[in-house]
């Protein structure tokens with residue numbers, strides 16, 4: 001038996017004491033972790049703090065000067081509006097209308113009126129139903145708490161009834177445990193749902209989700225559905241978004257208010273894949289328990305497939321001659337990184353069949369190999385990239401990537417996007433940075449003095465960038481991004497060189513020191529390597 005500690009902070013101490021006493025009776029460490037998480041959670045402790053504070057004032061019995069601030073606010077607003085408009089009055093009016101101030105005043109009123117418990121309306125009369133039918137329906141009264149209800153409804157085509165189509169995980173309806181998918185909605189706040197025409201369903205849907213955002217209660221009369229209730233699984237599937245999604249701009253989503261907005265690169269926890277078309281997800285690490293609707297993988301793939309002809313139509317020549325935004329500054333950024341820490345970074349040594357010059361060292365400037373060996377390696381798919389210049393081959397051999405990695409340094413590789421696919425394996429686990437040009441105006445400014453090769457065949461002659469070069473660079477970057485963006489871990493805009501370099505260096509440091517998201521398949525290899 002635990003005697004409840006009294007005085008300020010009593011509940012907190014009671015919880016710690018409880019946890020301590022229960023620990024000895026716990027069978028598994030899982031139980032212990034669960035209790036620990038629950039009792040030591042931030043939300044619970046904040047609530048307890050509020051409770052303690054309220055207890056303190058209850059003991060002191062202070063009398064509120066005002067029980068309701070509503071009237072005071074209205075009088076003040078009228079008075080301020082009648083004043084000659086000044087910066088201060090409009091600022092004060094703006095402050096008073098802000099949601100946080102409104103919420104604070106609402107809490108003041110609740111405390112002043114000691115209005116802590118929700119007032120539930122009386123249950124509706126049951127006169128429409130016969131005795132033996134009484135068990136077949138359920139009256140559910142929910143107190144609204146500024147949260148959307150977290151449910152979508154649809155019209156059953158065969159019966160015409162309005163049924164609950166989907167319950168959002170962690171939403172008000174889900175947490176109540178009282179409303180389930182498949183339940184037939186007979187009435188909402190006394191308004192019968194029966195015999196509604198399809199045109200009337202949409203406003204009901206909107207009303208259902210909106211009404212739960214105001215305060216008060218909402219009463220549902222439901223006939224439990226025959227569909228078996230699926231156990232709410234707290235699945236731990238994480239996915240990184242490869243596209244931006246705005247539910248408000250999606251005409252197909254069943255209810256825009258329950259959609260989850262996300263940006264490319266966000267990590268989402270998928271909490272339900274039960275529906276083929278609409279999954280439920282949350283942003284990773286988000287404290288909010290409520291999930292939102294996102295298009296399922298199948299739906300998104302179907303959408304992408306439908307979009308593809310349009311993309312091909314827009315960029316036909318670019319897709320054929322895909323070479324990358326030449327001149328964007330990849331070599332320059334790579335050079336700066338290497339110089340910043342040569343002990344930490346390394347680059348690969350290219351292979352060639354040309355003659356070795358006097359001052360050159362084999363394995364340092366190039367790997368000099370015979371034409372026969374080079375061609376044999378081409379056939380053995382050893383070259384990630386290769387080309388011919390003045391009758392000699394030059395190329396990036398996969399063995400030179402392996403050698404660079406054996407040095408236990410971070411290998412900086414500059415490749416065409418299609419090569420990333422070949423490198424995207426558990427062996428190499430690349431971190432892919434896409435260097436993107438800024439706007440044409442910024443290019444004109446920042447590259448005023450920059451020099452590029454006049455043509456790939458004239459190694460020595462250089463020229464300044466032309467407007468056409470900038471346009472090609474931007475078009476090419478757009479084509480690369482639309483085709484390969486799913487392979488990029490980071491997109492760096494190379495506007496100011498020093499800024500781009502610092503951003504990149506900091507990001508590379510971060511991925512080496514902090515944990516970050518990697519494809520599922522790589523995780524297995526890392527786990528088995530660390531066993």
Ligand SMILES: Nc1ncnc2c1ncn2[C@@H]1O[C@H](COP(=O)(O)OP(=O)(O)OP(=O)(O)O)[C@@H](O)[C@H]1O
Nearest residue numbers: 326327328329330331332446450451494495496497
């Ligand atoms: N942010 C920048 N501001 C000004 N000049 C830049 C910037 N980034 C790169 N440059 C200059 O632009 C020129 C081209 O850069 P760089 O050779 O690095 O491009 P690249 O992407 O490697 O091109 P390629 O793939 O054709 O070799 C160089 O003269 C470089 O110094």
